[in-house]
Amino acid sequence: MLLSQIQGPQDLKKLSQEELEQLVVELRDEIISVTANTGGHLASSLGAVELIVALHRVFDSPRDRILFDVGHQAYAHKLLTGRRELFHTIRQRGGLSGFTKVSESEHDAITVGHASTSLANALGMAIARDLQGEDYKIVAVIGDGALTGGMALAALNKIGEMGKDMLIILNDNRMSISPNVGALAGYFKTLQVQKWVQDAEKVGKGLLERISPRLYELADRAKEATKMILHQENPFYAWNLRYVGPVDGHDLSGLIYMLERLKDLSGPTLLHVVTKKGKGLAAAEEDPTNWHGASPFNPKAPKAKKGGYTWSKAFGDAVVELAGREEKLVVITPAMREGSGLSEYARAYPDRFLDVGIAEDVAVTSAAGMALAGLKPVVAIYSTFLQRAVDQVIHDVAIEKLNVVFAIDRAGLVGGDGPTHHGVFDLAFLRTVPNLQIAAPKDALELRAMLAAALRQGGPVALRWPRGAVEPAPEGAWPECSWGRWEVLKEGSQVYILAFGKTLGYALEAAAGDPRVGVVNARFLKPLDLDTLAALGRNYKLITVEDHQKAGGFGSAVLEALEQLGLRSEVKVLGLPDRFTDQGKPDELHAEAGINAAGIRKALALFGITSGFPAPRAG
């Protein structure tokens, strides 16, 4: 096995072309066999194997900086940069990150997980490099989906203006997580079908010769192998970028040949590489969407797992039913159709479904425009991605109290995706915004009740639920929701646990059978149920618990409300500590942070509630 002899990128320089081809095969096998066990971003990583081998063959990491946008396509990069033996730990607690991470390896140039950040990072690095008189190379690998994100386009704009030396590789697989959208995507497709390749003989040469004699020479030499073409009539030209491509991203020798020749060019160059997501695993090639974030599978008979019923599906089912009776309802997603449970909705109501691509800000503000024009938009978004549209929530939606519902999925700790993806800051940045109402349902039925009530009652509303399993609600069931009222689920004589969202289950578990401990489904954070809080705060000790940072979250809101009520109740706030939480199973991570049943029991013990119960277990 060749792969086991690769300690770092320098070892690739010694291999023959034949050995490199073999290495590609071994890398694919390793990626498939490990993700079959652990799950992970299989399809993207399979698509980028040749590209990554070629990059490490030609460039000199860590001296040269290779930046992977999103960083989930970089499994081959991890395997080639000294992390092969730890690779089986990927996305597990204490193991390798599923993305590139600066603190994990000197070969990881950026810490990443969200899309479209690589170009701004590359811009900053190029400025720093030149200012400090250094001369390393900077290569940013960015997908076609990520490149159409506004932040990437704005960075491109500045890169083009400054003319900084760097190579941008457009890894074009015609997919972000959902099939890619947007006019530029259509444009890339045009490039892919090689409209201009066909004209290259006629048009290209003259242009090339005029613009860059060096490239002209290359084009001439490389023509057969790479169908290289540089052409003015493409959007990158307007951005002052040298455009080269499209080239076949699975032709290893062609890629190496091309990179060798591009690496010393000055100024920004964009190399357009066409790859196939899932390459090498037939099932993933055929259905890259469902293989984007793969669950563990049988490598002999690979089949994308359907999985059980989830909060995402509960939302998707609810919104399909609601749309049937509420014709003003429209659903918007920033490139997360499947992840947000909207496949069926999008099929049923294609005219009332908008996928704006990887552009969370556009998702929120186009919802504002819809609300201004009389619709009732629901923005389906992950908590971690709503971080990218805070200003739009404030400036475009909340100031005018527009009727926009934010359906926030993946709130709280999400698991294997780790610190870049945990949805643990949303309550802090949302609850400071006037006019915005915030609630979390305890189950799928309450999700339906809240969604219907939110649309009925108007104004901006944020509803928040976690990643993972939930029991389905009965079809057609649309219970009433008493807006702004908490729900006392269990009476207690000494302490009340106020639980927001997912942690309610832990609270019930911790309090089970103990008449001293009450439990409240504190489902509304804003407006907070001051009546219930006052009644409880006057007479009982309180514990708050939430799946969010302690700083600025639900417990913090309770402390503020008590101050406002003039109550000095005894309160213990349970939430995530003031550090980033690495990846791991949510249960493990909750235990570690003390926001599970054991953690609540510890807090109860501080209030003297222990007897008759098993001693709290460590961790």
Add this chain to the structure above:
Amino acid sequence: MLLSQIQGPQDLKKLSQEELEQLVVELRDEIISVTANTGGHLASSLGAVELIVALHRVFDSPRDRILFDVGHQAYAHKLLTGRRELFHTIRQRGGLSGFTKVSESEHDAITVGHASTSLANALGMAIARDLQGEDYKIVAVIGDGALTGGMALAALNKIGEMGKDMLIILNDNRMSISPNVGALAGYFKTLQVQKWVQDAEKVGKGLLERISPRLYELADRAKEATKMILHQENPFYAWNLRYVGPVDGHDLSGLIYMLERLKDLSGPTLLHVVTKKGKGLAAAEEDPTNWHGASPFNPKAPKAKKGGYTWSKAFGDAVVELAGREEKLVVITPAMREGSGLSEYARAYPDRFLDVGIAEDVAVTSAAGMALAGLKPVVAIYSTFLQRAVDQVIHDVAIEKLNVVFAIDRAGLVGGDGPTHHGVFDLAFLRTVPNLQIAAPKDALELRAMLAAALRQGGPVALRWPRGAVEPAPEGAWPECSWGRWEVLKEGSQVYILAFGKTLGYALEAAAGDPRVGVVNARFLKPLDLDTLAALGRNYKLITVEDHQKAGGFGSAVLEALEQLGLRSEVKVLGLPDRFTDQGKPDELHAEAGINAAGIRKALALFGITSGFPAPRAG
């Protein structure tokens, strides 16, 4: 006077061409004479007068929706839509907003103040219009600076893909607030010099005829008057947009002629209009940067006011001095060179100054790239604009504890710009972020101490100061800063006021001469000075006061810290109430919110501290 007879846009339809030209003159006079009294966004509004008259002549507001990006160029629009008599109140407390505002007029299609939002709004509106079977027109007016913001580009991408009917007017004055930057700006310039206009005869006709016979016919007819041209070789073509222009934005009859002919075209059309910022006021035409947000001036002898010494200048002076001894220091601004006090720095250190244009996300993430490559970047940004880069602070900077300093200007209530611009949410969205340190200096000298200490000590640090005047610090003075320690400025026997940032002055005023009341410069929010807080919280009553929303701010952090310390101190939290604050003088607004000396005295009275002091005044 014609203007006084205009009650609404319908009155424009009756005027002759000559009268319209006269109206333009009257509008300019009115804008100049009112802003001479009140100050305001003079230069942009002067540049857009003909365009606005033409729009209201041709389109039918409020049925047709005219969206002004940023909304500060729309003074003529306000004057033509029933707000002439209130126009003298613009930007004053209780008066007209300085931007377009939905709740102010049915003619204001969007509420706005931040750049680059109009296209996503227009997209949402177009979808809503078509879904509901309506047929009004949508016109978005966007500047060349705002159009290069990522959010606008991403929206354009989706608009092009969907082919929605709308007219996008690129109001190209070659300026955002600072001279515009970016490759696209260079491209617009190329368009302006009419490279293609010269070729129109040769190239344009054939293309036009092929692509749109209707436009071809128009082009042919309009050629002399408008130099209209439609051409494939421009970036908008890649976005599926019909491009028309450039046309002279001060040729009223030409504009009307063109708008008449474009208004019924289907699909998205971009009309490129070239205007001159400050048009009609020679001083503003010559120096549009200093006339962007004008202070009151003498209309007979207009001169941009220099103004007194400000926090922005204190920062600018500090950073010029620091850069001399700290060669790794680099300063980044998202299009706010003058506003952030950086003119001198940019002159002195052009290689260590980066203006990324209106792209706050790129500003923060390019700083991350610089920090990864060994520099010490300082991101100079207004509090309200940092809302646009929350994810980048978390994802690109804080996770890896990068050495990035955020120099946050305009924190707290800013005055005439009102609710879109008040910097009153930053503490909430920042303090929930692990690894981030947050402080506020009490004066220019402490700003220097904190800035130097932040660079020395590393990790991400947010420093925050208000808009407005401050005493200059002595040149060359660089005192030490005891990181994370509060400063007891006045001892007290019963109550301590913990003041964060600007409100410290109010606290000292409220406590002056009263031995019962102590005052703390609680300058570090994170890390919070737990030792000092514990010592005070055990023995005294506490009042916190801040220029920020109460929800999630400094007081909230104090409540959390007391919970963590297990202290049930008596605390009163003073901050902004849970609603958006309209424009007005900061002093007036602070009084209204009770976060001035009188408000603090009221809180002291609740703690029984009244005697010997004047009764708190109302409001």
